[in-house]
Amino acid sequence: MLTATAPATCAPHLLALLGRSPVAFVDTPLPHPHRGFYAKVEYLSPGGMKARAAVAMLQAARLRGALRPGATVVESTSGTFGIGLAFAGQALGHPVILVVDREIERPMRALLTAYGAAVVVVEQPHPVGGWQQARLDRLHEVLACTPDGYWPDQYHNPDNAAGYGALAEELIGQVDAADVLVCSVGTGGHSAGLARALRRHWPAMRMVGVDTVGSTIFGQPARPRLMRGLGSSIFPRNVHYAAFDEVHWIGPVEAVDTCRRLARSAFVTGGWSTGAVARVAGWISRMQPDARVVTIFPDGPHRYLDSIFDDAFCTSHGLFAPAPGHPIEISHPNAVEVTRWSRCRTVVDPLHSLAVPA
Known part of the structure; x- marks a missing residue:
């Protein structure tokens, strides 16, 4: 029988360390100049x-x-x-x-x-x-x-989504407004929880979901995925499809380029999810310069030293190829299979909408 190493004692004092992560202003070109966006740096909170x-x-x-x-x-x-x-x-x-x-x-x-x-x-x-x-x-x-x-x-x-109420309250105290919230989507928990809480405070806020190429969450076919931490090959029921105004799919080339740019120029960087949301947030900030764009950097760089930040790994996987600076747009999530950064302003639950509307 497999057993885990049990904690010697319950340590509820650790709960006092939870949350209160800082917000960084990011204006690093990704790859083009933009007006800047706000990123809540969650990896700086223990756990x-x-x-x-x-x-x-x-x-x-x-x-x-x-x-x-x-x-x-x-x-x-x-x-x-x-x-x-x-x-x-x-x-x-x-x-x-x-x-x-x-x-x-x-x-x-x-x-x-x-x-x-x-x-x-x-x-x-x-x-x-x-x-x-x-x-x-x-x-x-x-x-x-x-x-x-x-x-x-x-x-x-x-209860996954419910766990992000405190994150929403922190954001409300850290930024003056959020016109656009950019969220990576994996289990669907933090995007659902934040949308519900933040729209009570900013009812006109738009939410943009960021998935990975090869993920089924928003209706694309399942394919082998190099990117981890976002995306899925199943359909998580925590995803609140109606809360999204649009969705972007990001590929590993774009994510690597973004993470490395952030590391060189903003110091605050991370892994696949962080690179994906930063790419999209920077583009929205450029295209909508009057909008206050907010995103969440879910993870830090440390687990990716052997992948995103390793030249040999990136070379062997073709990740130094030219990275798209803008998305292509598709009319419906299953109109075409995407292979690079793409955007769709029609968001549906793929279990309830399996065909492109006539």
């Missing part, structure tokens, strides 16, 4: 952005009685949510087992282990659902042999 959701999900489960005191938490992750769960597990006194896949970055796997999580590695992708479905299949096997094991199910748990 990162997803620690907010992890704590919220575990606390709600404890109140419902679904998570017993000291019981083990089991979850699938590509890495970032695993860090958040490791934080929540230490703070609330729960061992954590994380199901990852062999594509996870070496620094991330080392961090998860260092934070006391037990790591289960899936070696082969699912023939249809890719790594994500393979991890979920293995998760159910682990749960079956884990007494009192609890699965937060980050993809479909409504």
Whole structure:
């Protein structure tokens, strides 16, 4: 039976470290000059952005009685949510087992282990659902042999979105207004939670979703994806499709170019999700110079030292190719398969709209 390394004691004082991340003003050309946008730098909060959701999900489960005191938490992750769960597990006194896949970055796997999580590695992708479905299949096997094991199910748990209320309140106190909010989309939690809370304060705020090429979330076909931390090969029910005004798909070439530009000129940078939202936020700031654009940088650069910031990795994957400076526009999410930065102003739930309107 697999066991996690249980925290010696519950450490609720850690919860005082959660949140209160700074907001940076970014005017680095990405690649073109723009008026600048505001980025909430979530990796500067211990546990990162997803620690907010992890704590919220575990606390709600404890109140419902679904998570017993000291019981083990089991979850699938590509890495970032695993860090958040490791934080929540230490703070609330729960061992954590994380199901990852062999594509996870070496620094991330080392961090998860260092934070006391037990790591289960899936070696082969699912023939249809890719790594994500393979991890979920293995998760159910682990749960079956884990007494009192609890699965937060980050993809479909409504407490995921609820965990970002405090982030919204912080933003309201840090920026004068938000005309456009740019959010990466993976589980759908932080975009749904922020849209709900921020529109109570700024009702005219537009929200732009940022996905990755090869992700199914907004109706594109599932393809192997190099980018991790955003996108999905399943349909997370936490995605609030009606809240989005448009969606962009970003490819790895654009994300790498953006992350490296940010590192050289803004010092504040990150991984795939950060590069993706920064690319889009910079473009919107250029095209709509009177709009106040706000985004969230979900993660930092440290787990990507062997990938985004490694020249040999980028060369071997063709990531130094010329990066598009603007998106192409498509009329409907499944009108054409996108292979580079693309934009669509029609947003639908792909499970309820599987064909292009006549």
